[in-house]
Amino acid sequence: MSNGTRGLFCNRTLNLRGIRAIGYDMDYTLVHYHMRKWEKQAYSYLKQGLSERGWPVHDLSFDPDLVIRGLILDTKRGNAVKANRFGYVKRAFHGTKPLDFDMQRQTYQRILVDLADDRWQFLNTLFSISAACMYMQLVDLMDDGKLSGSMSYHTLYEEVQSTLDAAHMEGRLKKEIVASPERFVDVDEEMPLALLDQKMAGRKLLLITNSEWSYAQPMLDYVFNPYLPGEMTWSDLFDISIVGARKPDFFSVRMPAFRVVSDDGMLREHTGGPLAEDAVYVGANASLVEETLGLAGEEILYVGDHLFVDVNITKKVLRWRTALVVRELEKEIEAFQQFHEEQKKLTSLMKQKNELEDEYSQMRLQVQRIRKGYGQPEDQGNPKQLERQMVDLREKLVELDKQIAPLAKAAGQLGNENWGPIMRTGKDKSLFARQVERYADVYTGRVSNFLHQTPFVYLRSYRGNLPHDAVSLPDMELVAP
Secondary structure, three states, rough: OOOOHHHHHEOOOOEEHHOEEEEEEEEEEOOOOOOHHHHHHHHHHHHHHHHHHOOOOOOOOOOOOOOOOEEEEOOOOOOOEEEEEEOOOOEEEEEEEOOHHHHHHHHHHHOOOOOOOOOEEEEOOOHHHHHHHHHHHHHHHHOOOOOOOOHHHHHHHHHHHHHHHHHHHHHHHHHHHOHHHHHHOOOOOOHHHHHHHHHHHEEEEEEEOOOHHHHHHHHHHHHHHHOOOOOHHHHHHHOOOEEEEOOHHHHOOOOOEEEEEEOOOOOEEOOOOOOOEEEEEEEOOOOHHHHHOOOOHEEEEEEEEOOHHHHHHHHHHOOEEEEEEEOOOHHHHHHHHHHHHHHHHHHHHHHHHHHHHHHHHHHHHHHHHHHOOOOOOOOOOOOOHHHHHHHHHHHHHHHHHHHHHHHHHHOOOOOOOOOOOOOOOOEEHHHHHHHHHOOOOOEEEEHHHHHHOOOOEEOOOOOOOOOOOOHOOOOOOOOOO
16 A cells, blocks of 8 residues: 555644644554444344334345445435535435435525534444445335334434444444454554554553443454564553543543453442553543643544544544544545546646636627627627637537546546545535544544654644635645645
8 A cells, every 4th residue: 555545644733742642542443343344244233123123124235335434314304415515415315316416406405514403414433334324225115115104214313323222232243343353353563563653752642442341352452462562462552541431421521430450341440539550441531531641632632533522522622632543545545546647637628628618708798798789899809700609619618528527427436436535525625524624633544654654743734725826826836735
C-alpha cells in the first residue's frame, strides 16, 4: 500500500510535541475488524431475532455495498440519503431502490438534513452497516404490505435497532469472535510499534473503550502481545486502561470507577484519589483521568473511529485534541489514484464545457439585447448569424457531454457503486466530511499511520481554499501547507 494512502491528514495544526497523553478507543481503532464478516454475522443475528418475532425476513441477505458510513437514514420517509456539507440531499434511495432525479428533487428541494432532528439517523460508525442494510430491505417489505400491523418508517427503524441491541446484549457475536479472532480481526502488526514509539517518547498512553473486560482482554491480547518485545503485554503498554467506559457519558459525567483485580473480571470499587497507573478500571470518567495525570484540554489527544462518541463530544466538552480513524479512506485514496488519468481528462473536458457555455451565454445575451432594442447598438452583430453560431456551439456541447457523462459517472462511483466516496458528493464535501473537518483535528486510515511521522512531528493544516483564490492569488500553490 502506497504512502499516499497511509498519511495523517490534518484539519487543524497539531504539534505532537505538546501532547502529553494519547488515549485510544479499541473497536475499529486498535482492533480493526473485517467489516463484511463482522456485519454479515451481526446481520444474521438481527435476521434471526426478527424471524423469531414472526417477521418475513427468511429471503433477505446481507448486502454490504447497499450502504456506507456517512449516509443518513430519513426515518420519516424510509429513505437513505447522502448529503453535502450544507445538508442538501444529493443522492437518495427509498428502501433498496435509488430515487430518480425528479423524485429526489420533489422530495428534498425544501428540506435540509438536520442531525439534531430524530428524523435523521447518521451512520457514523461501521457498526451501523448491518442495521441500515436490514432497515432498507424492510422498507421494501413494508411498502409491499408484507409487514403486519401499523408502523411508520420511524417505528420500523426503532424495531430494527432494538432487535440488534438485544442480540448484542446476549453477547453471542462477541463470543464467536473471542473463540476465533482470526476469522474476524484484521491484525495490523505495525500498530503496537506505533504506540511503543509514543510511550518511549514520554507520552502517557490511555485505553478508553466501551467494550467490557471479558471481551477487551482477549482482543487486546490477540492484536498486541505477539508484536511487543520480550514479555511485554498490552497492559504494560498503557498507563491507564479503562473498559466499560460508557462513552459518551464518560466525557461529561462523573461516574464511579471500579478496579479490575483478577483475570476473570473481579472488581474492587475505587474509593477516591488518583487512578493507579498500570491498572485496568471499569467505568471512571474523563475528569478523573485528567486529575490523575495532571493534564487537561489540549495536552491530551484522543483517537477513535466514532464521529459522535469519540471526537464530537471529546472536542466540545473537554477540548481534547482529536484524531478519527476512517479505515475506508485507504481504498478510496487508491481508487482516486487509479482514476488519476481519467480525472485529468474529465477536468479538461469540464473546462472546455465551461468555456463553451460562457461563449454561448454571451451570444444569447447579445441576441436578446438586439431583439429587445436595448444596450449599445454598435457592434452587436447580426442576430441570425449569432443564432447559427449558437447552434454550432450547442452541437459541440452535446458532443462534450457524451464524453463527460461516462467519466463523471465513474468518478461518482469511486469507493462504492451506489454512493461514491465517503468524503465527497460530486465536487463538494459530504456531510460526513464536514463533520470530520469540524470535530477531528486529524484523520487517518489506521493507527499505525503514526509510524509514518515521529512522535515529535508538527502537523500543519493545509491552506483552506476559497472560490476567489484562483484569481486573487494566481501564483500561489493553493493547497500548500
